Amino acid sequence: MNLNGTLLQQVIVFFILGWFTMKFVWPPIMKALDERRSQIADGLAAADKAKADSSLAEKRIADELRKARESAAEFRSVAERQVAQLIEDARNESARIVKAAREAAETEAGLASQRAKEALREQVATLAVAGAERILRKEINAQAHAELLSQLKSEL
Amino acid sequence: MSAEHAPNASEYIVHHLTHLNSLGHKQSSLVDWSVFHLDTMFWSISLGMLAIFVLSRAALKATSGVPTRFQAAVEILVEMVEDQSKSIVHGDRSFIAPLALTVFVWIFAMNAMDLLPLDALPRLWAIIYGSAGHDPEHAYLRIVPTADLNATLGMAVGVLLLCIYYSIKIKGLGGWIHELFTAPFGNHPVLYPFNFAMQMIEFVAKTLSHGMRLYGNMYAGELIFMLIALMGAALAASFSGVLLWVGGIFAGTIWAIFHILIITLQAFIFMMLTLVYIGQAHETH
Numbered sequence: 187m188n189l190n191g192t193l194l195q196q197v198i199v200f201f202i203l204g205w206f207t208m209k210f211v212w213p214p215i216m217k218a219l220d221e222r223r224s225q226i227a228d229g230l231a232a233a234d235k236a237k238a239d240s241s242l243a244e245k246r247i248a249d250e251l252r253k254a255r256e257s258a259a260e261f262r263s264v265a266e267r268q269v270a271q272l273i274e275d276a277r278n279e280s281a282r283i284v285k286a287a288r289e290a291a292e293t294e295a296g297l298a299s300q301r302a303k304e305a306l307r308e309q310v311a312t313l314a315v316a317g318a319e320r321i322l323r324k325e326i327n328a329q330a331h332a333e334l335l336s337q338l339k340s341e342l
Numbered sequence: 343m344s345a346e347h348a349p350n351a352s353e354y355i356v357h358h359l360t361h362l363n364s365l366g367h368k369q370s371s372l373v374d375w376s377v378f379h380l381d382t383m384f385w386s387i388s389l390g391m392l393a394i395f396v397l398s399r400a401a402l403k404a405t406s407g408v409p410t411r412f413q414a415a416v417e418i419l420v421e422m423v424e425d426q427s428k429s430i431v432h433g434d435r436s437f438i439a440p441l442a443l444t445v446f447v448w449i450f451a452m453n454a455m456d457l458l459p460l461d462a463l464p465r466l467w468a469i470i471y472g473s474a475g476h477d478p479e480h481a482y483l484r485i486v487p488t489a490d491l492n493a494t495l496g497m498a499v500g501v502l503l504l505c506i507y508y509s510i511k512i513k514g515l516g517g518w519i520h521e522l523f524t525a526p527f528g529n530h531p532v533l534y535p536f537n538f539a540m541q542m543i544e545f546v547a548k549t550l551s552h553g554m555r556l557y558g559n560m561y562a563g564e565l566i567f568m569l570i571a572l573m574g575a576a577l578a579a580s581f582s583g584v585l586l587w588v589g590g591i592f593a594g595t596i597w598a599i600f601h602i603l604i605i606t607l608q609a610f611i612f613m614m615l616t617l618v619y620i621g622q623a624h625e626t627h
Contacts, residue, residue: 196496204441212440221406
């Protein structure tokens, strides 16, 4: 353990090394660290903003979905009402047509039976006249009693 | 250490503890400012260069983007020093914090020389010295600069100078002299001599303990490595010699592992005390 000039030399080296670090080592590293810190801070802020944006967008999507669902429900109920209306109309129309057809058929049938009655009456009158002719062959003159016969015919 | 007359244990240790100085033989007087320890100067300057080279490589390639592992490691170190200096020194740290970083890395590198094989570099030096035509018996080399009181005390004196510089810078020359005479006991003419004496004792004690602590730890660590090496050297055809050799392996392993902690811790302590002492210079009593 001897003290000598090495000590002074060491003092000088001590300051030179410290000066070198202060000048060339410390500033770039601190600059990089600070820059990285601000970058990380920016990134975190951007992430927060994106999160807020996405939650906003989600809310809007939910709104849109709800609106779409509501309008769809509305459409459906309108359509259902229209369908019911159409069915009702068709039912009425068909009932009307059936009624009209029935009426036409009834009229037709009435006319036919009238005609048949007329024909039947004609024949009965003829038969009656023929029968009476046979009974009263002599006393009855067809021309003389035509008025009587037609009267009789209309009474049948 | 030629084969003809192997050194005994005492000669071995004395040889290892002798510095390569500008005299060529052991310095006789306790203090001689004209003598230089060439080995301490060489290793401390080389390791200082290495330290700032490694740090400046990281600084040159420093990017604010994704760091490489090397850059991240240096950044961890820088952040550690920055945090410590911020919490200890209240004031302008533009020189102190980089200085603390350098001190830590430099002292760590110098301490780490203790972990190299004890005889490797001195033996290599003996070969070079011998081939240069000198007596290899006198090829002295100590490779741990921090086991030289000159190196550690030199750094401690550097810190002392910084303390004085910052005291004057912060308090003004008058303020600092005023403090020298009025603190710690109080502002009264009767107390001036006692205050001044206490202040001087404080400065001397701070500086001495600062330098001596690192020196003592590294010197003792180096000495223990030598003793362990002697255990290994005891290998002979005797039973106890073999036992000592095996014990040397265990002891060397354990001490080297423990020394990893010590060299880091002592570097850290030196750095922290540097910050604390300079921090004290920033505070007015």
